[in-house]
Amino acid sequence: MNILIVEDESRIAKRIERMTRDIFGDALQSLTHINRLHEALAYIETHSLDLVLLDLNLNGENGFDLLTTVVSQSFHTIVISAYKDQAITAFEYGVLDFVPKPFNRDRLKQAFNRAITKEKPENKIKYLAIKGRHRIQLIPIENLLYIKGAGVYTELFLADGKKELHDKSLEKLEQLLSPTFERIHKSYLMKMSEVKEIVVKSGSKYMAELKNGELIPIGRTKYKDIKAKWV
Structure with a gap:
């Protein structure tokens, strides 16, 4: 798995990274953290990815500005955000899962399982x-x-x-x-x-x-x- 974390809070990003490494183990090929939208977009355009973990508020920038771009790509997108009211919209745009903050390892693992199995999300894509x-x-x-x-x-x-x-x-x-x-x-x-x-x-x-x-x-x-x- 090649995974990109797009998150502006260093503490949360490190927590996601630690849990991700623990869950995937040897199956994880690369794990990159970027905290700005334009840098994330540039990285996405030049690297092969399996999964993007995206926050929706990045240093005041709206993650939805990146969302339509990432959901058009070959990989799956999982949103990790405190903005629970935006979950339905995120699903409508084609994210695989929406993990609300605060989250624990089990919830993150559930999202990862959806990425590697054929389990369908309950929410409808529009x-x-x-x-x-x-x-x-x-x-x-x-x-x-x-x-x-x-x-x-x-x-x-x-x-x-x-x-x-x-x-x-x-x-x-x-x-x-x-x-x-x-x-x-x-x-x-x-x-x-x-x-x-x-x-x-x-x-x-x-x-x-x-x-x-x-x-x-x-x-x-x-x-x-x-x-x-x-x-």
């Missing part, structure tokens, strides 16, 4: 942030039809016919999205409310026909489960 040419764009989840894996990236297929590229893998997006999205195939995440019909083709090929007429493959091992949930 947007997927993607990197545009000059800015971060927020894609409302309600406009998303399905997601296709494209190596370490994913392709987002939208209701208006557009296609956008996301830096997160299919596995990481599956962790974030609510149960309204199902993994119907090793390469596809589908919003089940968009399925019009389940079709069986010759050669025992299973397809999900969408309301817009598109056909998306269903994995053979997933067919029975998907059909039961769709009905």
Whole structure:
């Protein structure tokens, strides 16, 4: 694991670092602490990361100014903040977990477990942030039809016919999205409310026909489960 701590209070940062090293042990490859937003952003752009631990108040700067940028990246983000009233908004933007201050080791470990397992957060994500040419764009989840894996990236297929590229893998997006999205195939995440019909083709090929007429493959091992949930 390569982890970045973005926290302006040295005492809290050292506590997070100590707990993180204790929890991950030998699985921790690198752990870096930065206390300013612009420095954190520069670091994120030039280093490969698995996890960012982000405070929302950094020397008077708003962590949300960094949040849309970090949630558009390939790694997961966990917010550690005393501003509990901002938790819902943070989840809507696509953080994996929100750890309220003060916190203990068990609560931090719970957040880390979500990063390394397929446990879904209880709160609903409302947007997927993607990197545009000059800015971060927020894609409302309600406009998303399905997601296709494209190596370490994913392709987002939208209701208006557009296609956008996301830096997160299919596995990481599956962790974030609510149960309204199902993994119907090793390469596809589908919003089940968009399925019009389940079709069986010759050669025992299973397809999900969408309301817009598109056909998306269903994995053979997933067919029975998907059909039961769709009905």
